[in-house]
Amino acid sequence: MSSIRRKITCLLLVLALDLVFLRGMYYSYVQAKDTLFIPVSGDSEEINDGGRKFSGDKQIALTFDDGPDSVYTPQLLNGLRERGVHATFFLLGENVEGREDIVKQMYHDGHLIGSHGYSHIQMGKETVKTACEQIEENNKKIEAIIGKRPQYLRPPYGSWTEELECTIDMTVVMWDVDPLDWKSQNAKKVVRHIVKNVEPGDIILLHDVFPTSVEAALEAIDALIKQGYTFVTVDELLVD
Numbered sequence: 001m002s003s004i005r006r007k008i009t010c011l012l013l014v015l016a017l018d019l020v021f022l023r024g025m026y027y028s029y030v031q032a033k034d035t036l037f038i039p040v041s042g043d044s045e046e047i048n049d050g051g052r053k054f055s056g057d058k059q060i061a062l063t064f065d066d067g068p069d070s071v072y073t074p075q076l077l078n079g080l081r082e083r084g085v086h087a088t089f090f091l092l093g094e095n096v097e098g099r100e101d102i103v104k105q106m107y108h109d110g111h112l113i114g115s116h117g118y119s120h121i122q123m124g125k126e127t128v129k130t131a132c133e134q135i136e137e138n139n140k141k142i143e144a145i146i147g148k149r150p151q152y153l154r155p156p157y158g159s160w161t162e163e164l165e166c167t168i169d170m171t172v173v174m175w176d177v178d179p180l181d182w183k184s185q186n187a188k189k190v191v192r193h194i195v196k197n198v199e200p201g202d203i204i205l206l207h208d209v210f211p212t213s214v215e216a217a218l219e220a221i222d223a224l225i226k227q228g229y230t231f232v233t234v235d236e237l238l239v240d
């Protein structure tokens, strides 16, 4: 009897160890998947997005695409100001139209202003001429407001090619953590994703055109400050 019991105990132990091992494999897969960026076209390794400045600090960068929004961006700016946090905004030319004051406020508050192109097109699928015109149009628009040309570009959908890289003298900025805020529009879910997956040196992708994203950003900031993280703009994180 005792021998059978021993065998059963042994078997259960092996099964338990297997489960722990498989669970570990699953989570490392999920995490790797999260940080893996698959561009619509082009090779992410070739994109000028790899160099990060070494820092012993737990520095991370929040980035916001698609804005400004006339309601949610000012709410976000207020929340960031209250917390003394700087972020990076990749503005869409179409949305800048008529919201110049918000852009001025953003710049005045010390945030970094980057470009997301004029309209939300997949630049990697356009001709070089069209992509360049899109970028140039938005750069001019932003320069007219803040007196400075944007140096950092986030192409919509991360769609980019090496060919464009040679033509455009801007630093292309992708991301490490994508909580898919636009998809779930669920603040709690977005906060959970960010807090669980973020690591020092990471760039987080959000969109300041949804109330849930603004709520999530501010909640995530509060949670991560408690964990010792500090927030910087992408130019402070990237090596040009």
Ligand SMILES: [Zn+2]
Pocket: 065, 066, 116, 120, 156, 157
């Ligand atoms: Zn976008």
